[in-house]
Amino acid sequence: MAMSYNKPLMHKVAPLFRNEERSNKIYDPLVVSLGPYHHGKLELQLAQRYKSTAVQLFVSRSGQTIEFFQNKILEVIDDVRSCYFEGSTDNFSDSELAEMMLQDSCFLLNYIELCKGSDDIRKTRIYTSMINHLDRLTLNLTLRDLFLLENQIPYSILTLLMYLRYGTSKGEAMLSKFISGTIFGDERERMKFSLDRQPPVHLLDAYRQVLVAECLDINNQQTNSYISSRFEPFRRKLFGNKQKDENNEEGHNAYLFRSLTDLKTKGVRFKLSNSYSLRDIKFASYCFYAELQLPYWCVSIYTKVFFSNMIAYENCLEAHTSSVVTAYVSFMKALIQNSNDVKLLRERKIIVNQFGSDEEALQVFDDLNSFALGELDNWVFEEVKKKIHQHCNSKSRTWMEELIHTYFRSPWTTIAFIAAVFLLCLAFIQAYFTVNPSSEK
Known part of the structure; x- marks a missing residue:
């Protein structure tokens, strides 16, 4: 799994956007932090305390241990660290950063499976676990926090854990349903989403790739x-x-x-x-x-x-x-x-x-x-x-429609127009026979 990056991929919101008077926390998480940028905030501790339970729930029935998944992340921890802006991960050792990635990913993948998974029994277990630890408002606002630019984790880590836990086909199908459902409101795959062509850097980028699937590829001849x-x-x-x-x-x-x-x-x-x-x-x-x-x-x-x-x-x-x-x-x-x-x-x-x-x-x-x-x-x-x-x-091209829009906006104006035309025709016929009485014979 090669992830060598020259520039940080887990982006930050530019000050211009944050200073805008209408911003009002639309760039900050309300219930859950994902990644190091908002990690440790007091107002996010309810979800933070649940993450260790989320890891256990994710690992259960996988046939593997928590250490197995964490060691897989440790193998690419340098690449993970390079995804974030310099200084953002300095306070975390490799093992602490790997633990953060595992906890945040498991929280996110459990939530995705809850929303669009196919195993009803497991979905029930996830829902019961979350609702017992988190209040309903926190659970409902979780989706909102997944849309935040500064609340992302490397997509490569998500796909790694999905592959290890679910297998490639089930993991991608679950993710595709989740993206389609959160954008379009249902589980139908509105647009094909392929990770082979251009893998997203994070979940927000995955949303964007689906929404602009026909967008110009700036790496091609154009x-x-x-x-x-x-x-x-x-x-x-x-x-x-x-x-x-x-x-x-x-x-x-x-x-x-x-x-x-x-x-x-x-x-x-x-x-x-x-x-x-x-x-x-x-x-x-x-x-x-x-x-x-x-x-x-x-x-x-x-x-x-x-x-x-x-x-x-x-x-x-x-x-x-x-x-x-x-x-x-x-x-x-x-x-x-x-x-x-x-x-x-x-x-x-x-x-x-x-x-x-x-x-x-x-x-x-x-x-x-x-x-x-x-x-x-x-x-x-x-x-x-x-x-x-x-x-x-x-x-x-527009005069006819303007005429209709101005004078025929309701059935009554249309009826009045037809009546006026009818009366005008009668008046014309009467005038004609008055001038030419011989035409009546």
Whole structure:
């Protein structure tokens, strides 16, 4: 198991994000610490005291001892130490760090098995053990703490223990169900997740890989075009844009974005995307209407924490990831301006709102801060924005929908219009026969 790293993979939240007035502990664990960054905090001691029990529960019926699993981690402890920022693990000896990794991993894997495991008897034992040691609120908030950037352990350690305890196929199937269930709300494998192609560095990275499965691989032959497009918006701001779009005299940065309600008045219809990748946003314009396809998302109490930590992760210097999720959040914030926009998405089943009202879901998107970092990755949705701009500025494609939206918003206005046309026709016929009475014969 080779894990030689030049830079830390267990990232920290940049001060810019923590100092933002809306952060309010969205980067800090509430119930459980994973890894050294928040280890030892007094408010996390309830879960910390349970971890030794979690290890025993994990090891039971495995045919191995606790020392066996801990020694396997000790074999790669130098690589584990290099995953964290310098100084973060200095207070831990190799055996203490290995013990921490084992306890935190067992806690996490027991929780995953509780959520998506297949052995009902073992799930019952795990639930009984956790509920006897942890209160229900702690157990419910555990999922929230798994989304935190600074609350991660190396994914390689998780896969090592999964392989030793469950075997490769069962461990990967269990993890796939857990990731799908926590993101999409069910156990169906919405998207294939392969560890062979690009192993995640931690659980949060695994979530990201699933969400942006169609994202550009910056290691392939398109790297140069990716890098140039990443900084193109800044070049244009500094030096201007020589090649102006034929329908946009201001160039790229003048694409005016509209809310969903505004787009609807321009003949835009909304539809659920065919895939569940956050990158799968498409726009097609037809004669008298257009269609915007958006990916599925479940808006819940975890949404703000999840996206905030994902944005912080994508913008870590050490992460070397594109900001696809950040760009998605910026795109959706531009679309969702009021509760009617949330209602439109909910009615089209593009989002599932687990809150009591559309106003609460709107508040979640309002509270998300992408720090305008999505502008760094305009290439992700640049073509979509361009097509939306062209459609909304094409009078021939929008006048009919504007007419319908303005004058036919209810059945009564439609009936009134038909009646008015009917009366106008009668008046025209009467006037015609008054002028030409001989036509009656």
